[in-house]
Amino acid sequence: MDSPFRCFLLGLGYTLCIFTLFAGVSSQPLGQLCPNTSTYAPNSNYRANLNLLLSALSSNANRQNGFYNATVGGRNASDAAVHGLLMCRGDVSAGVCTTCVGDATVAVLQRCPNQMTATIWYDYCMLRYSDVPLYGRRDQSSVILILRNAQNDSQPERFMQSVRNTLDQVVTLVANDESPDRKFATRETNVTGSESIYCLGQCRPDLSGLDCQTCLSSSIQQLQIPSLGARTITSDCNIRYETYSFYNSTAASAPPPPPPPVPIRPPPPPTGEGNSGNSSSTVIIAIVVPIVAGFILFIAIFCFMRAKKAKKQITTTEQTDVSGISTEDCLQYDLATIQVITDDFSPERKIGEGGYGSVYKGKLPTGQEVAIKRLSRNSGQGAQEFRMEVEVVAKLQHRNLVRLLGFCSEGEEKILIYEFVSNKSLDYFLFDPEKRHLLDWSKRYKIIEGIARGLLYLHEDSRLRIIHRDLKAGNILLDGDMNAKIADFGMAKIFGVDQTQGNTNRVVGTYGYMSPEYAMHGHFSVKSDIYSFGVLLLEIVTGKKNTNFSDPSGVQDLLSYAWKHWRDGTPLGILDPVLGESYSRNEVIQCIHIGLLCVQEDVDERPTMANVDLMLNSYSATRSATREPAFFYSGRSEPKGEESDKSKSKSMPWSINEMSITELDPR
Template identity: 50%
Template sequence: MMSKHNFLINKVVQSCLLLWCCGSLRTHAAAADGPSSLIRGCQGTNLSDVNPYRQNLNQFLVSAAAASRTQDFNTSATGSDPSDTVYGLFMCRGDVSSDVCANCVSTASTDFLNYCSQMVGYGWYDNCLLRYSNQSFFSVFSQADAAVASCAWNTMNVSSDEADKFNQVLGSSINEVADGAANDTRPLQKFAVRLGGAEFSSSNSVYPLAQCIPELSGTDCRRCLSDAISLLPRCCANSRGCRVAFPSCMIWYELFQFYNIASPSSGKGKKGISKQAAIGIAFSTIFCVLLFVVLAVFLLKRRSRKRRDAEIQEAYDGDESLQIDPESLQYSLSAIRIATDDFSVDNKIGQGGFGPVYKGKLPDGQDIAVKRLSRRSGQGAQEFKNEIAVVAKLQHRNLVRLLGFCLEAGEKLLIYEFVPNKSLDYFLFDPEKQQLLDWSKRYKIITGIARGLLYLHEDSRLRIVHRDLKAGNILLDERMNPKIADFGMAKICGVDEFEGNTNRIAGTIGYMAPEYTTTGQFSVKSDVFSFGVVILEIIAGKKNSSFYLSEDSRDLLSYAWEQWRHGTPLAMLDPTIVDSCVEIEVLKCIQIGLLCVEEGADRRPMMSSVVYMLSGDSVTLPDPHLPLISRRERTESIPEELESDRSDTKLLFGSMTDSSSSAV
């Protein structure tokens, strides 16, 4: 239950945000530094790779990714022949930073290069819009635009006793931000939010956002947003969160503040404030800051510095013999600076999604890997330390061992054991280095990964879903034994829980389970799907996300299925291991891989069953079914995507953003 002091602070902060609603700051996004979910549509004629329009489209997508490094909005016409000209634009959400913008557009461009080969396409990602067509659309909300609507909604609804008030407040606030976006007179901006949200109950507020393509007129922008608002009752009646998008505009609301606190627009459509109002806001801001500082100091003095995390206490069932004092794992910043030669460039061995990684050597001669985390964290020091204590207990020969941490002078450092042979993808996808992985080594890697996942899912004190298992996150020691690494996106489930939901889809394309990408539902079976992809990659020596052979085999999974169905599974075998392979082991691994990538999570085996299948020579395996094949075509006129509610499970190292990362 929230204490009276915390409740008071929340009310003070909310009041301050309502007062502090001017300015045009661009700060870090509240969401992850990359698109974690999307609403995408592709329409029109399929294009071959040699088609002039397709070539112009590829050129536009590449140039858009480059231009996004310096621009938040850009339109272009690519091609000299009018019949083959590609009209395209990208636009970033009005409250995200330049880095977030560039990352979103870059990922969106790659996404369209891989998954859309038609004449017309658009994609609303969390932080940006990418759109192209064979006809100019920049300044008009056309009849064709109005015919294509997309919805994404939270499957959880507001309570029935709050529904009437919720709909009333939502209607007024969403129209308020729609007016604000339509009347936005700033250059290249038609964007508005409501700071502080609109309260509809004592404990809940709704936070709306509206945005249009900047080149639309105010009238067309408002008409587009009005059409989107009119679809709310049909798409997501009483939902706790919803997005409705047309190719030219989008509205979005949640019951938590998902946009930045310091937003370019307050959503009221005002063109300026008076001098008297500015003075009033300044005094209000100073008062709120002082009051907040006083209350924060008051509460901090009463907070025990040794408070244990309640979830970890419950997980360990009060067994003191299993407890680790976080302080015992702490390294001094000076020691880490000496070990890494002050984070020398010469010692940098990698760049993960959460920061650079450096090699170091401790005074006792032990080699270490130091991950230097981003400083964009609001996570408390004690919570961070407690989570370190959790991961430090995860000790298994097939997991990279966390030795400790450093939390000093604004730095957040994770100290791991050093694994000398880099990651699996370094060897597996390189035509020369993959020859170093004969079949016996690959089989040992497959079984080792399986045992590591089994430990995370069933044998550790906390059930942990990794959520980003891939070849790049499997490190190899001096004997080529695999070690699962990078728990930056791992989720702790309860001791007796096997699944959860998240509102931020994070991971790596090609490895994510279908139910996770469409509904946000993750479970131990999500890791099983990723493991199945890794098995097939190890056997084929090819990366799933870049594999393309024919119209019938658009990714590695569908290719493996086709070969299995036709009775020729060994056709997918990496040629470099043909002479060293044990046929019965290869066939067993292919079958297990296909079982792991079944479309339905309930059809996939648990990791305990997988380990048993791998270890037994006489085990009878079930027949696999057709996996979910990646489709390049979308024939639906209204593509739909569900966005689930915020997760109740715990994110390991919550200080890090929910985006793709690479191994230690």
């Protein structure tokens, strides 16, 4: 083959190689680990569970922190459990992560066709699965993948000393990262005026800081050979350095560029050919220059369009998911994962049922027990209320508020995932003739204080001002220590910083707990929540429901009953008889007084939650005079609003509830 044609092929091959690198056509793994210590049969239960696991991992690769773990199976001895996790490089976008993990789920089955344990590494992600638990546990195999640039630096010792110093800084940054969902850092060091070192380190976020530091330190020991660039990769961490910027300093919108290629020089002309060498050079220039120029122009246009498209993609991914719900503070689960942890919504997992749907007990791959609320299609909670509950509760963090851990919205399925609260709801104990004795006065007072603290947080201390609008005994959950947790925010309203009240033509909630101004005119504010708190407080003291109230004296409702005894100087006459003599007289009287203050008809006369909290903690303080409560059931006022005659509650004959989801059954 003559020299000009050979050089043309070399140049063309080089051009095609660069095009492949830039365009990202080649998506090959860096390596994989497929130990043959244990294998599975193609039609086995393990393979079926593995398919479900890989589907769950692929569906959850768009997480903001680029990390996700799951477990499929393990319900019994014959149901082989498969544990898996994924981790994407900390500087890549959710779109790049999703693509990489999708490639990995396909390639890992091809490269590790029947191994029960496998790990596959790409430039932008890592995927791993095993028949033993992985989450929070270091990999004991000590397998390290090492990749090096073959070129040596002209001053290896000085250069490598700078590399070691920079890598040590990265290790410190990564291991000390206190963020619960990432352990990732980059560092740049200038070696000379024109030469810099770029370093990147990352650990799995489920590992402890000590395990992370140990892994990275061990990996650095493999990078002592002088090289212009190198990396080590394990199942737990990875660390890398180069003399060019290979990572994105901000959220990535496109894969970073590859390292500069080593120039390919044309071979010298054969000896004795005279002027044919110059002729060959002329031909080479005539062929290569147009190709290179056209290639550079093409790459510039391609990179610009790709960056623009990826930027748009990451913006959309970070703000909302497909259901239109902001996922910044809340995790979205795919339906397959929910089906796995509930045994496909099996009856054995069901722990509650009501007009809103059913509640199932499950366990996340992390081992945390959760309550999974699956809304029925005729529950009355539409997309707007569902979105409100997810977005509101996800932003609230308080010991007296139930924690929303995640949600699922696929097709007509609307599912909420809460922390599991072991002692069910307050009404499960308070209004049950046999269980109410389990609530002695000290427990009741503790519950009252917890509800007050939770409302104070909602009204004044959280980053949002939240009006709950459906506070009642059924929406107060109790944990193992009988701490109160306010639940169900499907009807909640967010107020601006300077906003004090709002109006609505769509009155929702449970009558008997609604303030008169809200039930009749649609006016709601923090004071309407305080009215509901007052009703709830009197229910806790008396052990009687405000709805469907009956008393031999002929009093028609709980508020009238409490006010009559207060006015006649016999407040202790309303105390729940099951308490006997084991109560604090001052605390009981103070609670009755607070309850009556909260249910006054004049909105301005009701205290704030800050006042309530103060009175609960100093019952010897001077008491404000209370006035006659709003006799909502005395026949003087009738509720108005377009929802007032709709959907009778299934569990409260005298309670009208437009949103049956708020009728939370015991968990």
